[in-house]
Amino acid sequence: MPSLLYTPVVTRLRLRWALPLLLALTAWLGASPALAQQELFILRVIGGFFEPKAPVPDPGPSAPPVPGSMPEVQFQELLVKGDLAALNQACVEADGFGFTKRLQLLQARLLAMAPAPQPFQTVLVNANALLSCRAPDAALLVLNRFSPEPGLERDQWLVQRWRAAQAGLHHGLAAETLEELAKGNAASLETLALPLKLRDDGTIATRPGLDVYADHLLVLGRRRDAAAALLAGQMPGKPMAERLKQAVALLNQMPLQERDQLLERALDQAAAAEAWGLAIELLEQQRALLVAEGVEASRPRERLERLSQRVDDAYSAWQLARQDPEQSERTAELQQQLRSPRGPGGHAAVLLATPSTASPRPPQP
Incomplete structure (x- = not known):
């Protein structure tokens, strides 16, 4: 069974999904609905989880435009004058069409356009746009420009750092991030719904943080720690x-x-x-x-x-x-x-020899 830590999905966002997705991720990040409608940075809510379509030649001055994509002149202007929200939209489009060169140009622009110090929401917007541009390592660099105090903002920052770490397959950092979110209580990760991918109907597929944490530990070869995490579950x-x-x-x-x-x-x-x-x-x-x-x-x-x-x-x-x-x-x-398996006639109603009464051989070390 393939790991759910990174499950690419071949898909492309439709504009009719934009507002519901804005509101969904805004609630997840703890921002206001007004901010969601102003900041279109989350048209691609689960950046870094989508596999682009088969690449096609990037449009350019000497290449014909690709139907449905941004004209080259408009794209070049966007690189110079576009804000984070517009650049995020351009990343979504470039990824959907498989425009490798455009993605690279957008990644470089996003990494340089908002140097520290920046407000917390700007850092999240910038990192999210880089995830949409398939640049998880760059998203980590942006997130590291800000160190929130303990509380809601730090939890939001940690979830965003986990997204970037898992998208970049940095399992050690991803596990460490979830441990910080757990604050010494692994069972608390049971109720943390981590976003995995965007479904075709526009809803967000999530998975309990505890199971994701155990998967990261398994990739790292920490079998006993993974088992301990699983046994910590209370649900x-x-x-x-x-x-x-x-x-x-x-x-x-x-x-x-x-x-x-x-x-x-x-x-x-x-x-x-x-x-x-x-x-x-x-x-x-x-x-x-x-x-x-x-x-x-x-x-x-x-x-x-x-x-x-x-x-x-x-x-x-x-x-x-x-x-x-x-x-x-x-x-x-x-x-x-x-x-009731233990009721009359149930499969557990008649207990035969158990390991404690059947004189098993000692388990091998």
Whole structure:
């Protein structure tokens, strides 16, 4: 599965998306709607996440204009007189058409046009425009011209620095930035929605900062730290089950019994969320874990068989019963069966030998 830390998307912004995107990123950065309408710097809200179309020759004095693009004379004037908002729009266009030379000229202009010191919002606008121009390292240089005091502005600055670091594949800096945002509490990153890409419908795809942080750590080879971050999550249900599943896969030096207990917790969370596909994956993982450690794996195998059959039968019966208002009691009963793996007949109702009672061989160091 490809990493979501940097997922290019072949797309091009349409002008009809401009105002919704302005308002969306303005709320994210904590600015006012009025500023959003004045500063068109966020026509490309997730700068640096989009893969340009197949390159075409840059327009120039001796080349015919490309339909739909800015004429060369207008572009040259923009380089000299354009403000940050207009240059950002030009970056979006140049990236969409694949105009490499124009991008390079715009990058150089953006890097030099607003030297320090500058107001905080100007620094963010400048860095965002450089991300739109596919210059994440230059965006980092601009951000480093400003050092906000602790508080909301610093958090906004750190998120912008994370965007530039991840776009430039600087995983060490990206992880360090998220650690600063966490302020010593990794679980707080669960509620930090980091922007990943712009969807075709104009909405922003996000991912919890905790999962992104764990991915950065994995790229850096810090498996134990990544597992610790995943185990720090507190959000119940499917998110916790998925993080426990991933953590167990990383903690191959942990004693077998402890890993098995983590998988049992994950199974309970998956069942509570009715995530039966994930529950089946967890039982498969549990079975493979026991087999690898030389332990009898009949327990997860039989639970897997019961769960698969039970989900098929109960779900089909529930689908039929829920269509009949007179079978509301039966519908509730079937739904409870789907929810409760440890209830009568549930896949966890009969526990066979556990790792602690099956005399497993000692885990290898």
